[in-house]
Amino acid sequence: MHKALTGKIIKRFAFKEFPTAAFFNDNQSLIDYVNSQPLVNPLVCLGDGHDGVWNIAREFGTLEFQRLEILDWYHLKENLYKVGGSLKRLKAAETLLRQGSVDETKALFTGLRGKQAKNFIAYIDKHKSRIVNYAYYQAEGIYSIGSGAVESAIKQIGRRIKISGAKWNIGSVNQILGVRCAYLNGLLNV
Numbered sequence: 421m422h423k424a425l426t427g428k429i430i431k432r433f434a435f436k437e438f439p440t441a442a443f444f445n446d447n448q449s450l451i452d453y454v455n456s457q458p459l460v461n462p463l464v465c466l467g468d469g470h471d472g473v474w475n476i477a478r479e480f481g482t483l484e485f486q487r488l489e490i491l492d493w494y495h496l497k498e499n500l501y502k503v504g505g506s507l508k509r510l511k512a513a514e515t516l517l518r519q520g521s522v523d524e525t526k527a528l529f530t531g532l533r534g535k536q537a538k539n540f541i542a543y544i545d546k547h548k549s550r551i552v553n554y555a556y557y558q559a560e561g562i563y564s565i566g567s568g569a570v571e572s573a574i575k576q577i578g579r580r581i582k583i584s585g586a587k588w589n590i591g592s593v594n595q596i597l598g599v600r601c602a603y604l605n606g607l608l609n610v
Contacts, residue, residue, distance in 0.1 A: 451479040462486035464563050468495040469547060490557075491550035493518075493565040499543050503529065503536045517544075520553035 463481045467473035469491060477489060500513055509528055516525040522544050529537045544551065554565045
């Protein structure tokens with residue numbers, strides 16, 4: 421069966437010291453691959469607000485691993501500015517969130533009736549444990565606060581399978597992704 425892959429999700433995982441890997445519609449292989457790598461403790465997972473990311477990340481490591489989940493700063497900020505309204509309030513909220521101050525941020529929006537404000541409060545409530553002191557982490561260079569590099573790599577990996585007019589056998593997509601990752605990791609001489 422051949423299908424166009426437009427709109428399909430490719431999941432990628434990267435380690436600082438190890439090569440990139442990518443998986444298409446195969447979460448278990450992704451989990452197995454990550455768990456086969458030498459992992460550090462705490463295991464730091466950075467992602468956007470999508471539940472699927474956190475459901476997969478929960479499977480990484482073993483019980484003795486501490487897991488630090490960080491909500492991508494730029495996705496958080498994007499959701500903040502969807503609230504709209506007073507620019508002064510939004511800037512104050514951004515400053516508080518950059519320091520990891522969720523409760524103080526919520527106080528700025530409590531009492532607002534708009535749907536966007538209520539949605540944002542629900543969003544930061546849901547991800548409260550993943551909202552860190554971004555300013556500190558960035559200043560100290562401890563952990564990345566944004567997933568842009570990973571998202572960019574996904575586009576580079578996906579470029580090979582999204583060429584104009586291409587139709588792929590779904591069963592062979594992961595093999596093509598493996599070749600593309602080997603090329604991007606400098607492991608393939610062409």
